[in-house]
Amino acid sequence: MGQATSYISQFFPAKPKFTAADVPDLTGKVAVVTGGNTGIGKETVKARIVLLSRNAKVYLAARSKTKAESAIQDVHTATGKMALFLELDLSSLASVKKAAEEFLSKETKLHLLFNNAGVMVPPINEVTADGYDLQFGTNALGHFYFTELLMPALLAGATSSSDKKARVVTxxxxxxxxxxxxxxxxxxxxxxxxxxxxxxxxxxxKLGNVLIAREVAKRYGDKGIVSTSVNPGNIRTDLSRYITTPGWGLVSKLLLYPVNYGAITQLYAGTSPQTVDANGKFFVPWAREAQPNPKALDPELGERLWKWCEDQVKGH
Structure with missing residues (x-):
């Protein structure tokens, strides 16, 4: 399959072979889903796409307590089980640190971290609380910092797991x-x-997401951390709320899939026995391994971005 064909198949993927029924029992596992109050994150927590229905203890890390509590109630209605709210604003390094400290005060082990939250094409004047581009600061730097702060719990989760692994899916x-x-x-x-x-x-x-995920894999893989990144697919969520391109409504109907598809590839990377040795890999719709942007495979660029991220969070 040529690269162009591979790209096209990400827009028109074959029927998924991995489904909710394939997610193993997660009893005893602790999971965190960032941005879990809407869109793909909410689906990741819902019963049919399965963390709670497979008996994981799930923390929903989100900025808005009101929206998160509404989502938690929706999930409870659907599953009979309760996710736990963790206040997290990824566009503020202080908030990221506070959220990680809050989690670590309650849990010593973390087995599944879904770095799912994101912002897409907001107005150009919007920046983070610390002056970074809102998209890079939230999507890449915020998740880098959150993952690093939670690493002690992830390492403890790996040690305590039967397969000696903890997973980070970005x-x-x-x-x-x-x-x-x-x-x-x-x-x-x-x-x-x-x-x-x-x-x-x-x-x-989004390139930053893949680079950082690969660096996590490189730096912590020998300690039981399995770090992967995913293209979840073209999904109909409110992530695209800022898009005003003429004809976008028609495009979204033709090319965007229902939101329940959005969690398939994440859950495959995060829970399937088939991906337990997939450290550093990139997955695309639906639950298939593929190559990311060749730039994402550049070790020097990965090193430079990691060092840049480390420098930005010093002193916070």
Whole structure:
């Protein structure tokens, strides 16, 4: 299969072979889903797409307590089981640290971390609390920091698991292919950032997701951490609420899949016995391994981004 064919198949994937019924029993496992109050994250927590219905203890990490509690109630109605709210604003490094500390005060082990939250093409004037591009700061840097802060619990989770693994699944997108490199001058607010525009900045953050996920795999793989990244597919969620392109409504009807499809690839990467040795891999719809943007495989770029992220969180 040529690369162009591979790209097209991500828009029109074959019927999934992995389903909710294939998720193993997760009794005794603790999971965190970021951005779990809407869209793909909510589906990841719902019964038919299965963390709670497979008996995991699930923390829903989200910015809005009101929306999260509503989602938790919806999930309870559907499953009879309760997720737990963890207040997390990934666009604030202080909030990320507070959320991690809150989790670690309640749990010593973490077995599944779904870095799912994200923001897509917001107005160009929006930046994070710390002055970073909102998309890169939330989608990439915020998740980097959250994962690093939770690493002690992940390592303890790996030690306590029967397979001696803990999993980190980071949501990227097809957008990772649509950027040539990291524009370092655009990661904080300034002329370079504004010149790129929201769409390219989004693609850049999604490349950042894959690079960081691969670095986590490289740095912690020998300690039992399985870090993967995924393109969950073209899913009909409110992530696209900022898109005002003419004809978008028709495009969304033709190319976007129902939200329940959005969790399939994440859950495959995070729970399937078939992916327990898939450290550093990239998965696409539905539950298939593929190659990401070749730039995401550049070890020097990965090292540089990791070092940049480390420098940004120092002192927080």
């Amino acid at each position: 949501t990227s997108s097809f957008g990772n292919y649509l950027i040539k490199d990291i524009n370092w001058d655009s990661l904080k607010d300034g002329p370079a950032r504004k010149k790129m525009g929201p769409q390219a900045l989004y693609h850049q953050s």
